[in-house]
Amino acid sequence: MKKLVKIALLSFITVALLAGCKDATATVSNPKEMLIKIGNVTVTKGDVYAEMMKDDASNTVVNLALKQIANAEVETTDDIKKEAQSTYDDYKAQIESTGVDFETGLKQYGYASAEEFMDYCISTVKADRLLDKYIDENWDKLVEENKPVKAKMIWVDGSNGMEDAQKEANEAIALLKSGVSFEEVSEKYNDRSAYAEEKLYTLANNSTLDYNVLQFMLNTATPTLSEAIQANTGSAYYVVQVTNTNINQMKDEFITAYKNMTNTRDTVFHNYFKAHKFTIYDIDVFNTVKANYPSYLVQND
Numbered sequence: 001m002k003k004l005v006k007i008a009l010l011s012f013i014t015v016a017l018l019a020g021c022k023d024a025t026a027t028v029s030n031p032k033e034m035l036i037k038i039g040n041v042t043v044t045k046g047d048v049y050a051e052m053m054k055d056d057a058s059n060t061v062v063n064l065a066l067k068q069i070a071n072a073e074v075e076t077t078d079d080i081k082k083e084a085q086s087t088y089d090d091y092k093a094q095i096e097s098t099g100v101d102f103e104t105g106l107k108q109y110g111y112a113s114a115e116e117f118m119d120y121c122i123s124t125v126k127a128d129r130l131l132d133k134y135i136d137e138n139w140d141k142l143v144e145e146n147k148p149v150k151a152k153m154i155w156v157d158g159s160n161g162m163e164d165a166q167k168e169a170n171e172a173i174a175l176l177k178s179g180v181s182f183e184e185v186s187e188k189y190n191d192r193s194a195y196a197e198e199k200l201y202t203l204a205n206n207s208t209l210d211y212n213v214l215q216f217m218l219n220t221a222t223p224t225l226s227e228a229i230q231a232n233t234g235s236a237y238y239v240v241q242v243t244n245t246n247i248n249q250m251k252d253e254f255i256t257a258y259k260n261m262t263n264t265r266d267t268v269f270h271n272y273f274k275a276h277k278f279t280i281y282d283i284d285v286f287n288t289v290k291a292n293y294p295s296y297l298v299q300n301d
Contacts, residue, residue: 057285058292065296069272070126073133080129084121091117131259134268143247147203148254149217150244152182156237157191162230169228169237176225182241191236198243200253202261213238221245266295274298 031046074080095105103114111117135142154172158165172189176182186196201209203218211232217240226240244250258264279299280286290297 058288061280061285061289062293062296065273065276065278066127066269067123069276069278070123070130072276073272074126074129076122076126080122080125083125084118087121087124088118091121130272131264131268132255134271135255135258142258143254145204146254146258147218148200148247148250148257149203149220149242150198150200150250150253151217151240151242152186152198153195153213153241154186154190154239155192155195156189156239158231158234158236162234162237165237166228166230169239172239173225173228176239176241189239200250200257202254202257210238213240216240217242270295270298 032044034042034044092102095102098105100108106114106117111120154169156165156169156172168189172185175185183196186193190196201217203209203214206214209217210229212229213231216226216229220242222242222245224242226238226242229238229240230236231238247254273296277298278296280289280297286297
């Protein structure tokens with residue numbers, strides 16, 4: 001295994017090392033040094049640092065750390081440069097379409113130059129590649145944890161009587177077994193047409209599927225048509241057609257679904273922040289990161 005590179009988080013200011021002081025606060029070298037002058041008003045290093053701490057410290061710190069980790073973990077390939085260039089060009093076109101000069105527009109968004117913005121585009125692509133790398137290195141674990149399958153369903157409303165609903169569900173099953181298409185049967189019996197669409201379901205910790213349907217899917221190793229499944233609430237019947245359980249045939253779809261899950265980025269970046277020993281020495285920065293990015297704090301793990 002490649003030895004992980006230890007990352008020291010650096011900002012554009014000089015941060016004093018404060019190890020051993022529980023509630024330490026970082027200071028700026030030459031805080032009175034003037035950076036900007038507007039009329040008779042000057043802005044110093046100390047002013048800039050104070051504003052960063054007040055308004056955007058957590059975002060600044062996390063992005064700086066993520067950039068360094070991505071650079072250590074992901075090589076800047078021609079493909080990454082090409083994707084970053086596409087992002088760059090899209091933003092350039094959007095800014096110029098408003099009648100604003102590109103570099104002027106970039107400065108309004110906080111970028112000093114086009115080169116700095118390109119660096120941001122590359123870093124963004126590389127951060128996304130961290131997700132790909134994590135998925136590749138943890139593939140078997142993720143498949144086992146999420147248990148993806150593809151299925152489509154017919155939902156028969158039981159509000160007018162569960163016996164009638166069960167009868168209709170069984171009629172639907174008989175038609176499907178006789179060779180009638182799922183779409184045709186669904187059109188006749190499905191009281192929720194959206195359920196008829198074939199979808200990828202991740203079964204582990206799934207809180208949206210009916211419990212009884214979930215148990216059927218979890219115990220299905222091959223494409224299978226269910227018997228009539230009474231809803232856990234006792235208010236309807238389901239007919240479930242599991243269409244695919246072969247992860248190799250739905251790999252790309254599962255990867256996309258996993259990337260879009262609510263907690264994926266937090267899980268993945270927590271893993272890399274921990275591997276790279278991400279440490280915050282300033283108590284104020286620590287507290288604001290804790291408030292806004294709690295999953296990225298790993299120094300007390």
